[in-house]
Amino acid sequence: MPTISAEHVAELRFHANPKYLKLMRCVVKEAIILCGGDVSLADKIVIAVNEACMNIIQHAYNDDSEGEIILEIINNQPNLVFKLTDFAETIDASNVKPRALDDIRPGGLGTHFINELMDEITFTVPDSGVGNLLIMRIKI
Amino acid sequence: MAKSGADVNYEIEEQGDYLVVHLNGDVDLYSSPHAREVILKCLDRDKHLLIEMSAVVYIDSSGVASLVEGYQISKSKNLQFGLVNVSENAINVLQLAHLDKVFPIHDSIESVVQGGNAG
Numbered sequence: 510m511p512t513i514s515a516e517h518v519a520e521l522r523f524h525a526n527p528k529y530l531k532l533m534r535c536v537v538k539e540a541i542i543l544c545g546g547d548v549s550l551a552d553k554i555v556i557a558v559n560e561a562c563m564n565i566i567q568h569a570y571n572d573d574s575e576g577e578i579i580l581e582i583i584n585n586q587p588n589l590v591f592k593l594t595d596f597a598e599t600i601d602a603s604n605v606k607p608r609a610l611d612d613i614r615p616g617g618l619g620t621h622f623i624n625e626l627m628d629e630i631t632f633t634v635p636d637s638g639v640g641n642l643l644i645m646r647i648k649i
Numbered sequence: 650m651a652k653s654g655a656d657v658n659y660e661i662e663e664q665g666d667y668l669v670v671h672l673n674g675d676v677d678l679y680s681s682p683h684a685r686e687v688i689l690k691c692l693d694r695d696k697h698l699l700i701e702m703s704a705v706v707y708i709d710s711s712g713v714a715s716l717v718e719g720y721q722i723s724k725s726k727n728l729q730f731g732l733v734n735v736s737e738n739a740i741n742v743l744q745l746a747h748l749d750k751v752f753p754i755h756d757s758i759e760s761v762v763q764g765g766n767a768g
Contacts, residue, residue, distance in 0.1 A: 527679035534707070552738060556745070559709055563678050610747045614721070615714035618746050622710060625745060 515585035518544060525566045525595070526574035533580060534559055537591070544584045546649040554647060557626040558591050560619035561643055564605075569597035569641060587648050588628075596640040602632035659687050664762045667697045669733075673704030676712030685715035692722050699758060703734035708742050720752060733758050 518540045523529040537558050541551040562578060570576035576597055583590040607621035623630060629646040660671040668691045676684050691698050698719060702708075716732070723730035731753040735743065743749040755761050 527677065530677055530679060530709075531675055531707075552741070556709070556742065559677070563709065563711065566678065613717060613748075613751055615718045616710070618710040618713060622742075622745055 515583050515590070518582040518584050519580075520582070521580045523578055523580075524574055525570045525576035525578055527563075527566060530559060530562060533562060537580075537582065540582045541589060541649070544586075544589055544649065546589070550649060553626050554589070554591075557623045557645060557647075558593075560622045561591075561593050561645065564619050565593060565595045565597070565641075565643075569595050569600060588646050589649050591645045591647075593643040593645075594635055594640060599634055599639075600632075600641055605632065659684065661687070661691065663696075664758065667699055667729075667758075667762055668694065669699045669701055669758055671701045671704070673706070675707040676705055676715070677707060677709045678711045681709070681711040681715050684712060685718065688715055688719040689722070692719060692726065692728070695726065695728065697729040698723060699731050699733050699755075699761060701733045701758060702739050703736055705736045705739045708739045710742075710746070713742060713746055713748065716752065717748070729753075731755050731761060733761065 519536055521533060521536050523533065534555050537555050538551045541554055542548065546554070558580070562580070565578055566572060566574075576595060579594040581592040583592065605620055607624055608617035610621065623645065627645045627647050631644040633642045633644070634640070635642045658673050662669045662671070670687055670691060672684060674680070688698070688700070700716065700719070720730045733755045734757065735754055740749060743752065
């Protein structure tokens with residue numbers, strides 16, 4: 510059986526400005542459907558990718574909208590892979606933890622959402638040695 | 650009167666002891682500061698608060714945080730706070746956060762206003 514190589518479905522480079530999140534969500538949802546995911550799954554994945562972008566905007570770039578984010582969507586059947594690269598100061602991945610859900614207070618839910626919705630999450634440093642690379646994988 | 654901030658539109662109406670905020674559109678990091686401001690201003694009026702969410706297309710954790718803040722302030726003031734007609738997309742997010750069991754959630758505004766119990 511021939512091996513099917515991973516296909517780069519889409520790449521979006523945008524400023525770390527919340528006004529671009531809706532555009533990003535539209536791209537992600539359509540890409541998932543294009544790759545064979547159903548709408549229900551697409552809606553869930555969109556939540557996770559959106560929260561990951563929010564974390565970059567708020568925590569990596571500290572709300573500096575001049576920062577840049579690169580989103581790559583890769584179809585590697587049966588998986589979809591989402592790579593998010595930023596150029597902020599490299600973070601200590603061990604500090605990225607979800608909070609306890611029974612602690613009812615505003616904020617701190619994003620990491621929980623990502624962990625719940627994605628099959629695999631990897632924090633690393635891009636090959637360039639600058640910034641952060643978050644790789645999220647989910648089987649569709 | 651309908652107003653908008655970023656991609657979220659809202660309308661506020663008064664029904665007896667309750668203020669009802671109709672949120673619609675995307676309540677995300679771009680628009681949730683406006684939603685939060687609306688909720689906090691309503692709570693300044695010391696009335697019970699209902700957030701009607703049938704037309705919320707998308708809500709992220711920042712939007713949820715605004716609801717949690719409103720809920721907590723209401724409790725501290727002995728005011729009722731509830732969510733009404735929550736859209737499927739929004740309820741999915743609340744379930745993910747395990748908040749569907751925390752917020753009082755109602756099927757209709759009338760059932761709360763007439764019954765006098767938002768939670």
